Amino acid sequence: MLRSIQSSLRRSKNLLPRRGYSSDSAPERKVAVLGAAGGIGQPLALLMKLNPLVSNLALYDIAGTPGVAADVSHVNTRSEVAGYMGEDQLVKALEGCDVVIIPAGVPRKPGMTRDDLFNINAGIVKSLCTAIAKYCPHALVNMISNPVNSTVPIAAEVFKKAGTYDEKKLFGVTMLDVVRAKTFYAGKANVPVEGVNVPVVGGHAGITILPLFSQATPKANNLSDEDITALTKRTQDGGTEVVEAKAGKGSATLSMAYAGAMFADACLKGLNGVPDVVECSFVQSSITELPFFASKVRLGKNGVEEVLGLGPLSDYEKQGLESLKPELKSSIEKGIKFANQS
Ligand SMILES: NC(=O)C1=CN([C@@H]2O[C@H](COP(=O)(O)OP(=O)(O)OC[C@H]3O[C@@H](n4cnc5c(N)ncnc54)[C@H](O)[C@@H]3O)[C@@H](O)[C@H]2O)C=CC1
Numbered sequence: 259m260l261r262s263i264q265s266s267l268r269r270s271k272n273l274l275p276r277r278g279y280s281s282d283s284a285p286e287r288k289v290a291v292l293g294a295a296g297g298i299g300q301p302l303a304l305l306m307k308l309n310p311l312v313s314n315l316a317l318y319d320i321a322g323t324p325g326v327a328a329d330v331s332h333v334n335t336r337s338e339v340a341g342y343m344g345e346d347q348l349v350k351a352l353e354g355c356d357v358v359i360i361p362a363g364v365p366r367k368p369g370m371t372r373d374d375l376f377n378i379n380a381g382i383v384k385s386l387c388t389a390i391a392k393y394c395p396h397a398l399v400n401m402i403s404n405p406v407n408s409t410v411p412i413a414a415e416v417f418k419k420a421g422t423y424d425e426k427k428l429f430g431v432t433m434l435d436v437v438r439a440k441t442f443y444a445g446k447a448n449v450p451v452e453g454v455n456v457p458v459v460g461g462h463a464g465i466t467i468l469p470l471f472s473q474a475t476p477k478a479n480n481l482s483d484e485d486i487t488a489l490t491k492r493t494q495d496g497g498t499e500v501v502e503a504k505a506g507k508g509s510a511t512l513s514m515a516y517a518g519a520m521f522a523d524a525c526l527k528g529l530n531g532v533p534d535v536v537e538c539s540f541v542q543s544s545i546t547e548l549p550f551f552a553s554k555v556r557l558g559k560n561g562v563e564e565v566l567g568l569g570p571l572s573d574y575e576k577q578g579l580e581s582l583k584p585e586l587k588s589s590i591e592k593g594i595k596f597a598n599q600s
């Protein structure tokens with residue numbers, strides 16, 4: 259069973275190392291999941307337990323982690339698993355971490371925007387990042403908690419205040435937008451999804467999510483302008499599609515855990531010196547006038563090695579880019595303001 263999960267993950271996109279070393283020679287890497295007992299946290303914990311690049315897996319939450327950790331720890335893979343519960347144990351969870359993944363916070367219910375989560379999640383992210391600055395200031399931080407367009411700027415401000423900010427080490431996880439764009443494109447273009455690539459830029463909410471289908475590979479000649487508009491809208495509304503289908507029981511958890519595990523795996527590969535690891539992420543950026551922006555990023559031994567440019571855009575995408583800027587700008591400013599006044 260494990261073999262078949264691992265080989266299907268390997269087939270789907272190299273969650274396991276491709277080259278350079280086997281799991282026996284992979285360096286020690288500690289990964290923490292903060293919010294590990296939640297809807298995303300639990301399957302993400304399992305997927306990180308399946309990743310042979312991880313040697314220590316720390317599962318932290320305000321409640322429920324002993325059970326999740328005991329359960330996941332029985333899986334016969336490389337990493338040692340430990341559960342930590344409550345603020346007193348946060349230091350132990352964070353000490354020595356190479357990568358910290360944060361899916362802590364409340365999810366949406368039907369009718370809510372991601373920004374409606376700000377009031378609760380901003381405080382959670384702020385306090386977790388304060389602890390990260392103290393106990394593992396050099397870790398790569400993978401921010402999943404929404405609204406990502408604001409929680410990443412909050413994290414940056416907290417780290418700046420603590421004197422530990424390194425823009426190469428802070429990532430908003432927008433991988434689920436890429437996962438969705440690939441799936442929807444493959445379905446519409448009728449091509450095998452395994453070989454599909456679609457960059458998604460901008461941010462992670464509604465129209466700030468801008469999939470660049472003009473750059474999708476393999477090229478599909480069977481898609482009309484209407485198809486591209488529909489694919490764009492479906493990618494932008496993918497989160498809402500799941501929120502509505504779950505009808506009050508939360509938002510995407512399983513697909514998010516998959517996307518989060520893929521992104522953390524890319525970060526670990528970069529840290530380990532695997533060349534040419536490129537994924538989309540919401541990072542500090544100068545490719546537009548906005549201080550944070552999602553785009554393709556090359557990952558390396560220090561985190562972000564290079565923020566890649568947008569590449570050629572279609573007229574439709576150029577329009578989308580201009581339309582998203584005011585909303586993204588105000589979400590970024592909201593995060594910065596919160597971090598500095600509270
Ligand atoms: N970036 C993205 O693409 C996506 C982001 N999300 C976001 O991820 C977040 C989590 O979603 P779910 O796992 O579905 O929610 P959930 O409610 O199932 O789980 C959240 C977990 O966070 C924990 N938590 C709350 N405060 C905490 C704190 N101070 N320290 C540690 N843990 C804490 C809770 O105890 C709970 O176990 C939400 O904000 C959601 O909007 C969800 C899907 C996609």
Ligand SMILES: O=C([O-])CC(=O)C(=O)O
Pocket residue numbers: 365366372404434496497498500501509510
């Ligand atoms: O839609 C939500 O609230 C959760 C999320 O960010 C996503 O699924 O993309």
